[in-house]
Amino acid sequence: MSYTRRRNNGNAIGVIFFFIAVIIFLMLSTTVFFNVENITVSGASNYTADEIINASGIQAGDNLVRTSTERCAEMIENRLVYIENATVTRHFPNTMVINVEASVPAANFICEGYTLLISSGGKVLDKLQEQKAGLLNFTGTDPLPELIPGAQFKSADEHKDNAISSLMQYFTENKSENITMIDVTNRSELSYTYDSRITVRLGSINDIDYKMKFSEEIIRTKIGEKTEGVLTILSDSTGASFLDKESLENNARVFSENMAERTEAESSSETDVTDEAEETETETSKPVVSME
Numbered sequence: 001m002s003y004t005r006r007r008n009n010g011n012a013i014g015v016i017f018f019f020i021a022v023i024i025f026l027m028l029s030t031t032v033f034f035n036v037e038n039i040t041v042s043g044a045s046n047y048t049a050d051e052i053i054n055a056s057g058i059q060a061g062d063n064l065v066r067t068s069t070e071r072c073a074e075m076i077e078n079r080l081v082y083i084e085n086a087t088v089t090r091h092f093p094n095t096m097v098i099n100v101e102a103s104v105p106a107a108n109f110i111c112e113g114y115t116l117l118i119s120s121g122g123k124v125l126d127k128l129q130e131q132k133a134g135l136l137n138f139t140g141t142d143p144l145p146e147l148i149p150g151a152q153f154k155s156a157d158e159h160k161d162n163a164i165s166s167l168m169q170y171f172t173e174n175k176s177e178n179i180t181m182i183d184v185t186n187r188s189e190l191s192y193t194y195d196s197r198i199t200v201r202l203g204s205i206n207d208i209d210y211k212m213k214f215s216e217e218i219i220r221t222k223i224g225e226k227t228e229g230v231l232t233i234l235s236d237s238t239g240a241s242f243l244d245k246e247s248l249e250n251n252a253r254v255f256s257e258n259m260a261e262r263t264e265a266e267s268s269s270e271t272d273v274t275d276e277a278e279e280t281e282t283e284t285s286k287p288v289v290s291m292e
Helices: 002-029 049-056 069-079 158-173 208-222 245-285
Strands: 038-042 083-091 095-102 105-111 114-119 124-128 136-139 179-183 190-194 198-203 229-233 240-244
Touching: 038 049, 049 069, 049 083, 049 095, 069 083, 069 095, 105 158, 136 158, 158 179, 158 208, 190 208, 198 208, 208 229, 208 240, 229 245, 240 245
Parallel strands: 038 095, 105 136, 136 179, 198 229
Antiparallel strands: 083 095, 105 114, 114 124, 179 190, 190 198, 229 240
8 A cells, every 4th residue: 555655656746847847848948949040031022031031020049939920921021012921930940931922013003193003912012103004903992091012902991992802803813904994983883994995884892703704705705896885784693784885875965965955944944934923023013003
């Protein structure tokens, strides 16, 4: 019986020493062991390795365990405008590895008096006086006034952000040289211009991928290569209507004529009412002759 107690006591002491050893190891790993001696940079960018390392904030002698890799990656992305994504990983016992992905200009967000150059990931790359050639052009994005290069794009109308992001993603994944302008002024009436000759009305952002592919298929297979007009995707996304330039002009002419006739009729009606009022006023203003 006494032997068993001594054995149990020995096990307890062993467990205590084990935990003490673990605690000591953890303390040393964040103070003495695993300090940064090497920093390597991989990936393509316009920046030198030294510029990227400096932006990360990592220095030789920093502790691998205590250094926040997420924070270092965020600092790189914020400080270096033309880096879209950065990842920082620990390679024990003494190396930090930084991998970067360059920002790719994808769109001009045309604003009043200036243009924001936007990356495929929605990052503001520059503020320009003119649009950069060969990119998508957006209008009606309504950016926050405090946006600066390096920040993620945000619209003053937060509900537009989802529409803009979805359209950017679609056009990034589905390259189309024929899309010349995307209008998000009204987020419930999104539209784009195809080949500078066809305006495509998409409606809301719902089913946007389908609407885009559906509308482009109609243009390729149903509409002439030189035809101009307006293509409207119906609200249920199962059909579409198209009016060519001649039909639109005829509709505009008929509408204008109807409005002119209506205006003339209203003017004539107002004149008749005025004349009647004047006659009534004349009659009531005549002297009353009293017969006695």
